[in-house]
Amino acid sequence: MSTNPLEKIFVKGNEAVAMGAIEAGCRCYFGYPITPQSDIPEYLSRELPLLGGEFIQAESEIGAINMLLGASATGVRAMTSSSGPGISLKQEGISYMAGSELPGVIVDVMRAGPGLGGIDASQADYWQATRGGGHGGYRIIVLAPSSVQEMYDLTMLAFDLSDIWRIPAMVLADSVIGQMKESVTPNPRPETVLPAKEWVVRGREDGEPQNVVKSLYLGDGEMEKFHWKMLARYQELAEKECRWEEVQTSDAELIVTAFGSTARIAKTAVAMAREAGIKVGLMRPITLFPFPKKTYAALSARCKHFLAIELSTGQMIDDVRLSVARDADVDFYGRPPGAGSLPTPEELFEQIKKNYRARA
Amino acid sequence: MKQVFTRPESLKDVSTHFCPGCHHGSVHRLVADALDAFGIRSQTIGVASVGCSVFLYGYFDVDVIEAPHGRAPAVATGAKRARPDRIIFTYQGDGDLAAIGMSEIIHAANRGEDITVIFVNNTTYGMTGGQMAPTTLPGQKTSTSPYGRDTSKDGSPFKMAELLSNLDGVAFSARVALNSPKNVLNAKKMINTAFRYQVEKKGFSFVEALASCPTNWGMSPLDANQRVTDEMIPYFPLGIFKNTAQL
Numbered sequence: 001m002s003t004n005p006l007e008k009i010f011v012k013g014n015e016a017v018a019m020g021a022i023e024a025g026c027r028c029y030f031g032y033p034i035t036p037q038s039d040i041p042e043y044l045s046r047e048l049p050l051l052g053g054e055f056i057q058a059e060s061e062i063g064a065i066n067m068l069l070g071a072s073a074t075g076v077r078a079m080t081s082s083s084g085p086g087i088s089l090k091q092e093g094i095s096y097m098a099g100s101e102l103p104g105v106i107v108d109v110m111r112a113g114p115g116l117g118g119i120d121a122s123q124a125d126y127w128q129a130t131r132g133g134g135h136g137g138y139r140i141i142v143l144a145p146s147s148v149q150e151m152y153d154l155t156m157l158a159f160d161l162s163d164i165w166r167i168p169a170m171v172l173a174d175s176v177i178g179q180m181k182e183s184v185t186p187n188p189r190p191e192t193v194l195p196a197k198e199w200v201v202r203g204r205e206d207g208e209p210q211n212v213v214k215s216l217y218l219g220d221g222e223m224e225k226f227h228w229k230m231l232a233r234y235q236e237l238a239e240k241e242c243r244w245e246e247v248q249t250s251d252a253e254l255i256v257t258a259f260g261s262t263a264r265i266a267k268t269a270v271a272m273a274r275e276a277g278i279k280v281g282l283m284r285p286i287t288l289f290p291f292p293k294k295t296y297a298a299l300s301a302r303c304k305h306f307l308a309i310e311l312s313t314g315q316m317i318d319d320v321r322l323s324v325a326r327d328a329d330v331d332f333y334g335r336p337p338g339a340g341s342l343p344t345p346e347e348l349f350e351q352i353k354k355n356y357r358a359r360a
Numbered sequence: 361m362k363q364v365f366t367r368p369e370s371l372k373d374v375s376t377h378f379c380p381g382c383h384h385g386s387v388h389r390l391v392a393d394a395l396d397a398f399g400i401r402s403q404t405i406g407v408a409s410v411g412c413s414v415f416l417y418g419y420f421d422v423d424v425i426e427a428p429h430g431r432a433p434a435v436a437t438g439a440k441r442a443r444p445d446r447i448i449f450t451y452q453g454d455g456d457l458a459a460i461g462m463s464e465i466i467h468a469a470n471r472g473e474d475i476t477v478i479f480v481n482n483t484t485y486g487m488t489g490g491q492m493a494p495t496t497l498p499g500q501k502t503s504t505s506p507y508g509r510d511t512s513k514d515g516s517p518f519k520m521a522e523l524l525s526n527l528d529g530v531a532f533s534a535r536v537a538l539n540s541p542k543n544v545l546n547a548k549k550m551i552n553t554a555f556r557y558q559v560e561k562k563g564f565s566f567v568e569a570l571a572s573c574p575t576n577w578g579m580s581p582l583d584a585n586q587r588v589t590d591e592m593i594p595y596f597p598l599g600i601f602k603n604t605a606q607l
Binding site: 205 | 401402403404405407408414417421422423424425426427428431434435436437438439440441442443446447463464466467471
């Protein structure tokens with residue numbers, strides 16, 4: 001593997017996640033094998049010991065997320081990764097981490113579900129990821145890469161955002177991005193100003209305050225106060241950290257919106273449509289939480305026609321509808337997850353033509 | 361006059377929420393004594409579990425992570441791997457460790473994590489009001505075994521100290537009781553030994569403490585102490601089941 005940051009390398013999406021984590025300073029990884037993300041623990045089981053780090057193949061996804069909780073509580077950067085069924089098992093721990101205001105990175109390389117489902121591309125964990133996923137009412141930061149380069153870059157960003165906001169962060173990828181190979185520039189870790197972790201458990205020296213990492217709030221009004229505090233934090237997060245990509249939206253009469261692997265297929269379809277003289281653009285949210293609501297609102301002040309495309313029967317479309325102006329229409333083209341559900345650019349081009357004409 | 365009995369430095373000067381006659385306070389005291397004896401309070405991180413032991417952070421003057429129900433050994437694993445220079449202990453009850461957390465304790469023990477586990481076995485779920493635990497004795501009536509634990513349907517109580525001693529990763533495993541001065545003195549010795557294992561980096565150490573729960577047993581504290589002798593110790597024998605380094 002090249003160590004020259006300027007030299008491009010050709011790697012799988014899952015490997016790029018592992019490399020991004022190492023570059024971000026993550027030295028503790030806890031995981032459990034599940035397709036289609038096992039390249040991540042395989043890579044880190046090889047590389048972390050060489051860097052003086054810790055790799056544990058946990059007894060379960062529950063074990064892994066709680067090891068992440070314990071490591072994060074001491075202030076180090078730590079990560080776990082999984083896919084649908086395993087992410088479901090981690091929800092208990094994610095809820096406790098959210099309740100304890102602990103940072104930590106969770107990678108979900110989505111596979112088809114529910115249940116055991118299948119190992120094909122899916123975006124049907126959108127709700128689970130963006131609504132918190134576990135009990136009690138909380139949100140986590142959710143980043144959606146649509147290239148192998150972004151698998152690398154957004155994993156690093158996930159560590160920074162999680163540390164800054166004291167909110168668990170998830171990289172929500174899918175089996176297409178996880179398994180495909182692309183060239184990647186292994187960018188150096190961004191020079192982010194990070195807050196001191198004064199809250200970590202470290203052993204209590206005389207005169208120092210006792211630090212407790214907990215999510216139990218029994219005192220009168222304590223729990224309510226926590227929820228209002230977190231709401232304010234989520235709102236500030238939305239103000240400052242929304243990320244998205246727009247392609248040819250300025251004169252678009254139809255804006256296609258999609259995330260992750262679907263967005264890159266849609267991008268090609270949009271280019272095909274432009275060549276055919278159709279005024280279409282693409283809005284790709286990169287942060288799914290916080291969702292770039294204001295951008296949708298601004299776009300919909302001019303363009304009244306959106307088409308949401310997802311590898312599900314429609315989940316992100318809820319957020320699109322909540323974000324656009326009331327007089328804007330949001331159509332949907334969905335491919336429920338599973339073998340053969342991945343649309344071709346030509347199929348999406350046909351869909352764009354259909355929706356464009358219908359509203360013309 | 362010479363003061364011969366004082367509060368350990370590792371315990372805060374506060375009242376506990378424990379019921380009269382409950383042995384949790386005694387176990388807290390002995391753990392704190394061990395931290396004081398080795399002078400490791402400032403290096404120690406406790407991992408609290410769910411149940412009556414959840415308020416660990418309110419009583420121990422050490423940094424504490426509160427783990428989800430049953431997950432304390434996994435949380436402790438993460439903390440110890442991240443900070444191998446710290447002393448990490450978990451403090452768990454029988455429902456937490458031997459039911460919902462069975463997987464986490466078995467695997468942490470089997471990996472030989474360099475942590476100390478204090479397991480308080482009072483044969484019932486104390487915090488939730490006295491339901492049947494994985495260590496509830498055969499025939500014992502609880503709020504969810506109103507006709508007595510039926511081993512043909514509920515299985516038999518887990519003997520955790522013996523079970524764990526069979527794992528290669530376990531360095532020290534012992535069972536103690538707290539219902540008499542003699543037993544308390546022995547418990548103090550065993551808990552000290554368990555922490556000595558970690559201080560000397562000699563591997564995973566485990567102490568099971570047989571404890572009373574007068575409230576949920578529906579007994580006076582003295583009758584509850586007697587029950588430990590009459591019913592618990594015959595089923596859960598006291599002793600050392602593993603001591604690899606002969607500490």
